[in-house]
Amino acid sequence: MTSSGISSQAVAQFFAAEQARFLQRNPRSQALAERARQSLFGGVPMHWMADWSTPCPLFVERAKGARFHDVDGHEYIDFCLGDTGSMFGHSPEPVAKALAEQAGNGLTTMLPGEDALVCGELLAARFGLPYWQVTATATDANRYVLRWARAITQRNTLLVFDGCYHGTLDDVMVRQRDGRTQHRSGLIGQAYDLTEYSRAIPFNDIPALEAALAQGDVCALLCEPAMTNIGMVLPDPGFLEKCRELTRKYGALLIIDETHTISTDIGGCTRLWNLEPDFFVLGKPIAGGVPCGVYGCSAEMASAMQAARQRASAGSQGHGHSGMGTTLSANALAMHCMRANLEQVMTVEAYQHMLPLAQRLAEGLRQVIRKYALAWSVTELGARCEFQFCARPPRNGAEAEAAFHDELQMALHLYLINRGILITPFHNMTLCCPQTTAADVDCLLHTLEQALGELLGIPGARL
Known part of the structure; x- marks a missing residue:
């Protein structure tokens, strides 16, 4: 077992299956990625755009509110929101x-x-x-x-x-x-x-x-x-x-x-x-x-x-x-x-919508963690929250870094992406914007619960 409480072998098998699923679902992104490698360093306009969990970059066609669409026609609920750049929704x-x-x-x-x-x-x-x-x-x-x-x-x-x-x-x-x-x-x-x-x-x-x-x-x-x-x-x-x-x-x-x-x-x-x-x-x-x-x-x-x-x-x-x-x-x-x-x-009304949804998400994450008896924690700050692979919320950067599990994180992120949900890369952070709905929050929780159930060998688990 890893420090996250989930078998490394299970994570590797899970991730491989999700990579294959992504490639099967996204032929247009694959084609654009191959073309981009001829003119863009690393195949992307900024090198860190290739650091997501996907086996090739996911190319976006358009974004509006709490959603975006990729070039293969899939719609996504966006809890990343440009890592705060679109904190109040895409193209208000x-x-x-x-x-x-x-x-x-x-x-x-x-x-x-x-x-x-x-x-x-x-x-x-x-x-x-x-x-x-x-x-x-x-x-x-x-x-x-x-x-x-x-x-x-x-x-x-x-x-x-x-x-x-x-x-x-x-x-x-x-x-x-x-x-x-x-x-x-x-x-x-x-x-x-x-x-x-x-x-x-x-x-x-x-x-x-x-x-x-x-x-x-x-x-x-x-x-x-x-x-x-x-x-x-x-x-x-x-x-x-x-x-x-x-x-x-x-x-x-x-x-x-x-x-x-x-x-x-x-x-x-x-x-x-x-x-x-x-x-x-x-x-x-x-x-x-x-x-x-x-x-x-x-x-x-x-x-x-x-x-x-x-x-x-x-x-x-x-x-x-x-x-x-x-x-x-x-x-x-x-x-x-x-x-x-x-x-x-960027109004009072916007925050009045965002903050309760983030609280709903944070509490839902805690319920999922308790359900599977994982030694994880949840940290929340306004419209932002994150689940972390440690039993107690970290108090400094070294403790936060010690809780990293890159393979598990990338596997979970890719599972979510393959089912139309995006959270912030590089860690497990989410944002709610004025267009996020309670149904969006519940969809993220339900999908994450399914992912953990599969990883732990109990598919089909529900809250």
């Missing part, structure tokens, strides 16, 4: 309308329009920070905020939690191993030593947090309110309050990245839990699926940013480059879509 009507409206009125000009100031006002009202900037992605937002943090504090070291997710910012590509910060495994083309100015510590470890900050060289703690990319890990009671207290005590800034945890509440964990960050970062769903990211800051930080600009420009006669911004940042199309999304899609 107000965003689709905004795209059409702006299409004939200019896509990018390097100049602001009225949409920009309305978005600033909406963001300030929603998240409680008065000043905002717009980027192309959350990765860019994190990169720029880190520059500001270093300039403001005159310190260089960034503190992150082991297993964190902050996009592809170079400085966060570190892990902690045996008490030491190291480069993440698989990191490609890294020319300089990230550990010189990046430090990783375990989540939920207050002594480690204080010890790292007490060295006096940390410019900022960049963190998710709950970890979401190593498997979901929730903060212990009082831990985030301690993060705020200790960063202030030792002169470091607190940066809260809510790119995934925005699933929790319309104001994110920041407003729900009163986190009081110096900087706030959000990407993926903020413009309804159109590429866009934002970062906000307190009034104190805005003054410090202005002072940093003046220091950087001293003696340069006004010339120079901050190292922040791209010509497509805050483009007219993204701003118009963000305004529509904030005003009409």
Whole structure:
């Protein structure tokens, strides 16, 4: 038996059968995959698109709401939703309308329009920070905020939690191993030593947090309110309050990245839990699926940013480059879509629909786990939940990673895909969107229960 409680041989046989089923069901995807290998590296436009559980990439034809269709004519209930990029459903009507409206009125000009100031006002009202900037992605937002943090504090070291997710910012590509910060495994083309100015510590470890900050060289703690990319890990009671207290005590800034945890509440964990960050970062769903990211800051930080600009420009006669911004940042199309999304899609009503469905799903997952006496657990955060192959929810990245069982995870994912259900790849996370229904949730639970029954040798089991 594996640590998951299911035989490795059963998993391998189960997975092989599902691979054959996928290939039989998806001849058009197979043909496109073969063609794509002639022009796209790895046969996909971004290499990680080949890392799903399917034996060849699943090619999508169209997506709307909580569903998408593949090129072979199959419909899927989507609990992945672009790993939060389409958290409010695929192509929400107000965003689709905004795209059409702006299409004939200019896509990018390097100049602001009225949409920009309305978005600033909406963001300030929603998240409680008065000043905002717009980027192309959350990765860019994190990169720029880190520059500001270093300039403001005159310190260089960034503190992150082991297993964190902050996009592809170079400085966060570190892990902690045996008490030491190291480069993440698989990191490609890294020319300089990230550990010189990046430090990783375990989540939920207050002594480690204080010890790292007490060295006096940390410019900022960049963190998710709950970890979401190593498997979901929730903060212990009082831990985030301690993060705020200790960063202030030792002169470091607190940066809260809510790119995934925005699933929790319309104001994110920041407003729900009163986190009081110096900087706030959000990407993926903020413009309804159109590429866009934002970062906000307190009034104190805005003054410090202005002072940093003046220091950087001293003696340069006004010339120079901050190292922040791209010509497509805050483009007219993204701003118009963000305004529509904030005003009409990312609403209280949307969360009121999503949150109870995620609770229904989480409780249903627990029932399935109990039924089969599996030593698994379920973690939930707003509209997001995940089943994990460990008896108790993990408290840090190392515990979450120790619960991984890649073969079992991929086998279960492929079983679901073959029956018209998609969940987030690389771990067992789900999202509910405003178009998700109770029937969709029940279908996922029923199908997962069937999969586990087959794996455990009791086909046809029911809740």
